[in-house]
Amino acid sequence: MLVEYIKSLLPAIEHFHSLGYYIAFFAAFLETVIGVGLIIPGSAIILLMGALAAGGYFDLGDLIWFAVFGAVMGDNVNYYIGKKYGASLLTRGIWFIKAKHFQKGKKFFEEHGSKSIFFGRFLPSVKEIIPLVAGVVEMKRLPFMFWNLLGAIGWGLAWILPGYFFAQSLDVAKVWLTRAGLFLSILIGIFILFYLLKILIVKKGQELLTFIISVLRSIRVAIHQNKDVQKLANKHQKILKLIRQRIDTSTFFGLPLTVLAFAFVYVLFLFGGIVEDVVNLDLIVDIDVRIANLLVVFRSVIFTKGFVWITLLGSWPVAMVISGLTVSTLWIIKKRVYIIPFMLTIIGSEAFTYAGKLILHRVRPTAAHYVESTFAFPSGHATIAVALYGFITYLCVKYSTRWSHKINFLFAGLGLMSLIGFSRLFLGVHFISDVWGGDLVGAMWLIIGITLAEFYIHKNGKTDRLNLTKNRKFFLVVSSLIALGFYMIFALTYQLPSVLINNEGQDHVVSDLKMVLSTEQLKYTESLLSNRGEPINFIIIAQNDEQLVQAFHNAGWQLADPVNIVNLLKTGNAIVNKQPYPQAPITPEFWNSEVHDFGFEKPTPRNMVNERHHVRFWRTNYITETAARIYVGAASFDNGIKWGITHTISPDLDSEREFLFNDLKATNPLEAIVESTFSQPVLGQNFTGDAFFTDGHIYIITLP
Structure with missing residues (x-):
């Protein structure tokens, strides 16, 4: 859950509950104050605090009030500055804000009049200027305050409420999505995030880099001019000389070599740390296993095929062909100085990886989709990905003439x-x-290769420019097409070594039904992210699915319709128009990482969608000695609609368990009825936060 993630980042949030409102005030205030807003991301802070309010850390109304008040105060400060220093602002600017920005704000103000105070509030780079312009043109205080207050309220709601409702509805959204859908959404979200980051760096990165370099130079000048530093330097001439040599940007043996050396040592220590953790820490191993098992949940035929194609880019046949073509290209375009460093990077990284596998002998995960014959640590594919494609990326970035191309x-x-x-x-x-270990190995040898290449270039003393004639461009294109063609043919004809059959899909004969719920986690339903939900309170033994469905049909319970767009729209229509829909879909829930196989429901006398008896059942991989199938289920009572998306449940699970049992008993000949305590009495919450309580009893029923 989003709020739980935020809580993990801010573990002491409960200790500054009251202080949080003042953080909201100053975030809104400082973002608005001219110049400061360029540094303080007030809107982002307000959005985050809205998400925290959804988790109960702040009162939503108080949070909005403090944010609005801060925005109003910030605008008034700008209005006062504009009124007092108006003439000079329009001609000279202030701090980082140039005169042309004020002219832009003045033009906006002239076009929209007093309403510009309201509309400008929602425009980046304009919201700070408009109050200043209002002060410059000596706008009357009362109209300014009126439009300013409306704008601040709108701004506060526009930033706080999305964070609040997003955090509240995130878990529900996860549930209505299939697991593959959620996985795809995450991938798309990550792609969009990196794409936006790339655009930001392309547009602003060069300016930011120039600014940082300028600041560093100013700091260096200030240090050199400091009298105490000069005294210290006079005492330690040798150390000062060494430092100057290390940060000299005019030679490769200065700052470039220093940075590469530090990077190599850092990566080397990281690799040593991960090796030590893999060997000695059970925690790392446990995390490895959990992540591996979690990803199994998201596997589907389409995703598996797609990632097989991706993983083949790191296979040795594809890597060898691309490496050979890279060497040929470097020879043709007269960049032969890179050939030895490139080959050293590839061969060294692979040799290091092979040695690591032989020394550590780490076995592959049991959740593997197919069989690999070598040991696991470090990953050879990850190593070659960083070494091979990292070196090619280094060359492309180095010889690109435009900043946008470098970033791309x-x-x-x-x-x-x-x-x-x-x-x-x-x-x-x-x-x-x-x-991670493979990435670090590849990074180490990539640093070695780049260092060697830059050393050769410095040693030759020639200007390192790329001269691509028409013939060389043609060869570069042909090489790229050959690499792409080989990869496509290889991927289309590739056969996985041996696809593993998941043993969990096979039937297991059990004589003791306790084996079905052998662990604490199996005694409960679970959310999409494996958070524990309601306890299992039914085990039914039936000959097949048809017998189970018939037993519920006899008791007046109906099989719920599947979750799809048509049925969801039908459910929404039934809720709005207060019409019956006795087969309305049931919110998906999980047990043993699987979504329920059957959902049964029975309407109340009101015959409304928002109020119903319901139970979910899962078909297990366990059968009895007589080949009867074992099903597990969790019953609860829906008593309302939450957020217009899903149901709320009655906290009394035991009453619903008894209601279902009595229905089945009255209409079906049941055998071997056993009431047993499989879990302890518990107070808990389901995946949407609804509270429940239960005595932990479970009915074990055999259908004849």
Whole structure:
């Protein structure tokens, strides 16, 4: 849940409950104050605090009030500045804000009049200027306050409420999506996030880099001019000389070599740390296993095929062909200085990986989609992805003349490396620490290769420019097409070594029904993210699915319609018009990582969708010695609609358990009825936050 994630980032949030409102005030105030808003991301802070309000950390009304008041005060400060220093602002600007920005704001104000105070509130780079312009033109205080207050209220609601409702509805949205749908949504969300980040860096990155360099130079000048530093430097001439050599940007042996050396040492220590954790820490191993098992849940035929294609980009045949074509291309375009560093990067990383596998002998995950014959740590695919595609990315970035092209190549390379590594996780052939270890090995040898290449270039003393003639461009295009063609043919004709059959899909004969709920987790339903829900309170033994459905039909219970767009619209119509829909879909819920197989429901005398008896059942992989199938179920009573999306449940699970049992008993000949305590009496919450209580008893029923 989003709020739980935020809580993990801010573990002490409950300790500054009251202080949080003042944070909202100052975030709104400082974002509005001219110049400061460029540094303080007030809108983002307000959005985050709206999400926290959904978790009960803040009162929503109080949070809105403080944010609105802060925005109003900030605008009034700008209005006062504009009124007092108006003439100079229009001609000289103030701080980071240039005169042309004020002219832009003045033009907006002239076009929209007093209403610009309201509309400008929602426009970036304008909302700070408009109150200043209002002060400059000496707008009357009363109209300014009126439109300013309306704008501040609208702004506060526009930023707080989305965070609030998003956090409240996130778990419900997860449930209505299939697991594959959720996984696809996450991938798309990550892609959009990185795409927006790329656009931001393309547009503003160069300016920010120039600004940072300027600040660093100013700091260096200030340090040099400091008398105490000068005294210290006079005492330690040798150390000062060494430092100057290390940060000298005019030679490769200065700052470039220093940065590369630090990067290599850092990555080396990271690799040593992950090796130590894999060998000695059970916690790392446990996390590896949980993530591997979690990703199994999201596997589907389409996703599996897609990630097999991606993972083949890191296979040795494809890597060898691309490496050979890269060497040929470097030879043709007269960049032969890179050939030895490139080959050293590839061969060194693979040799290091092979040695790691032999030394550590780590077995593959049991959740693997197919059989791999080598050991797991570190991941060879992850290693070659960083080494091979990392070096190609380095060359593309270096010889791109435009900033936007450099950033595009950088993000494309990082994206490809990340996808290859993640494909190994999704297919279950590596643990996450295997992939991370492979990434680090590839990064170490990539740094070595880049260092060697830059050393050769510095040693030759020639201007390192790329001269692409028509013939060289043609060869570059042909090489790319050959690589793409080989990859397509290889992927289309590739056969997985041996696809593993999931043993969990096979039937297991049990004589003791306690084996069905052998662990604490299996005694409860679970949310999409494996959070514990209502306890299982029925075990039914039937010959097949048809017998189970018939037993409920005899008792007056109906099989719920599947969850799809048509049935959801039908449910919505029944709720709005207060019409009966006795087969309305039941919200998906999970047990043992599987969505329920059957949903049964029975209307109350009111015969309304928002009030019904219902139970979910899962078909297990367990059968009795007489080949009868074992089903587990969880019953509860829906007593209302929550957020217009899903139902709320009555907290008394035991009454609903007894109601269903009495219905089945009155209409079916039941055998071997046993009431047993499988779980402890518990107070809890289901996946949408509805409270429940139960004595932990369970009915075990055999249908004849």
